[in-house]
Amino acid sequence: MKNLIIFCVVLEKLIADNTQTQNLTSNRQQATCGIDNSPISVVYEGYAKIETYPWLGTLYYPMSDKWMTTSVVLVSKQIAIGAALDVDKVPKIDFRSKSRVVIGTNCSGPALRVKDYSFHPDYPKTTLSALALIQLENDPQMIGFRPICAPPTALNNAQFYSMTLSNECHISTIRLQKMAYVDYQTCKEFYRQTELDIESMWPPYVVCARAMLGKSCVWRSGTVLALRQNNRWSLVGVGVAGPGCNAPARFMEYNQYRPWVRNSVLRIGRPTVTRIADNQIIMRRSLARIQRYGPCDPEEIKSELYTDHTKIEHFPNPKKHRASYNFTIFANFEYSCIVFQVFHYNKWATEKPKIYLHKWCLSPKPLCYGMHFLQIDFYVEIFFKESITYRVMVYGQEIKFLDIKRATAYFNTKRKYPGVPFVRMGINTTGRR
Template sequence: MILFHYYLISKKKVLACHIASQLSCDVSMKSKLQEGNIGETKALPWLGVLRVHIHEGDSFKVALTGTILVTKNYCITNAEDIANIPSFLFKREAKAMFILNDNATWSSGVKGFVLHPEYEYATYNTIALVELTDYQDQLKPICWPEYSYNTKNNLYVVGYTDEHRFLEKIIYKLEYVGQSLCHEFYNRMGFRKDPLHTPTRYFCASAKNNKKNCVWDNGMALVSNTSGPWVFVGFGLKGPGCAAPSRFLDISSYKPWIESSTDVVTY
């Protein structure tokens, strides 16, 4: 009877965690999206852009990088893209933009950022956490895969492009590229061989149906919808894309740091 009672309690805990995960992350997008440019759509709402106005004399420029909402008021971005921006300037000039409804954007100011401890000591290609000043109840963060999650063949890259002179989302189906082939490709390309520009934990993938040569920017997301909702698998680094092997940080290895830095359990 004691064992049976314990089993019931454990089962309730599992169910409670499952319900919490359903309420805490975005499960709204389960249908398949057409590959390519998909416009200013509300699909993939956790996919955003971090925009910073940088003043230079009498003029200013706008710096953009991709960002992914991982809790209701924290998103991650590429550490190297923001590390050298003074803190006061970042707080004053940075905005995180997301698309809540078709052709309708929502922006939040930022409180600041925290670089992952491996930045500069091990690699420049790592993540930073950005805390938002505001949040929308309808804007839910991306879901995280459960332990031993299998992506099977449902692996995609999603991000933003401005090839049509406005920001719109893109999605392409990917397939994994073995580490040995990936290393060979980057060695042959001579692409930033110094250790500090080599990520510590990553894997590679290429677009199955896009045979072009292109460059993808920092902050794209490697995602899978094997179990229905989109889940976060990898964080994209600037470099060869489309038909070429693209590098993605193994985001699961950063999950403990994200949770400890935000005091929020990610699902």
């Protein structure tokens, strides 16, 4: 219990100071972001090596006969972004355990494990062209990583380039092309004339550009649109699958997604709530993973913590009945997915029961409604007309606490201590003292 209390106090302090920590981390990253490994300051169009640009990378998922791959770009030490549609195609039954990300090298280089992922709220209801966040596991090799910079506030002789990775991830070759801006109306007209104006493929925030030389081509998702200014590279957008090269290409404008990326990291440790339907709500809470929304994926529901089914019988009545249940999330559990669901016995019922999730508030506002606490009390409210079944399914794992004394003793046995030189003591034969 003593260890649990210390653990809770420390984590509450860490979550409360998260904004300050992120600002310090951001300042350190800005000092080195966007600096490439090229020995010369001139950028030539054509082919280059991915090792020159340490923020470019690939997410791959090994299958029995092939690898599924998609391009990603590193925007902070542990966060990469890519096209949501490509990431969504990767099997989710073991996505976190089998997927790997390589940064600044081809797929033959050292790989990083995936801690978690998240799709932008626009995907897929509003558009199929949105960004996905990939959170990387902390690894010692990240010390040398340099993410790409955020877009500058002002342009000064900036040059725009597209960076396209090879379809074969074991090849280090990338293609650089100098790009020119294309206004939205011209871009929209091109896609209308070519009959490629599919509404679901247009990003909500779009930048169009085309190569200044060469012919038209077709790009995969994930081509990076970057600008170079004062010998630093900044991310402008991430490409959508479709026409490219000399044809107007569409890019998801990164500057519009930055608040979402930042908040997904700053709000680690706070619960997320998704309403799937009137009768189903999903909640998640992790102390170390980025926020996620939407339905549970197969990997999130592999480890069951708790399940409960409650039946409430009532004769059909035009008047709605009400029932409520309490629910608490605790500090010593990682909740990968919690499903609250209610349904009628009678599957022919015309009106589904409705479920609501509320936070118990016993303190004055705004403290009452904060979500940064480690233990949070909720109550579930249900409205129904006929007999129902209420079901709650909790998935995740219990946090294992570290015994400090035993851990210290173990690491001391593994530590290499410097050798103690042997000194031969002389023998006094003179009888003097």
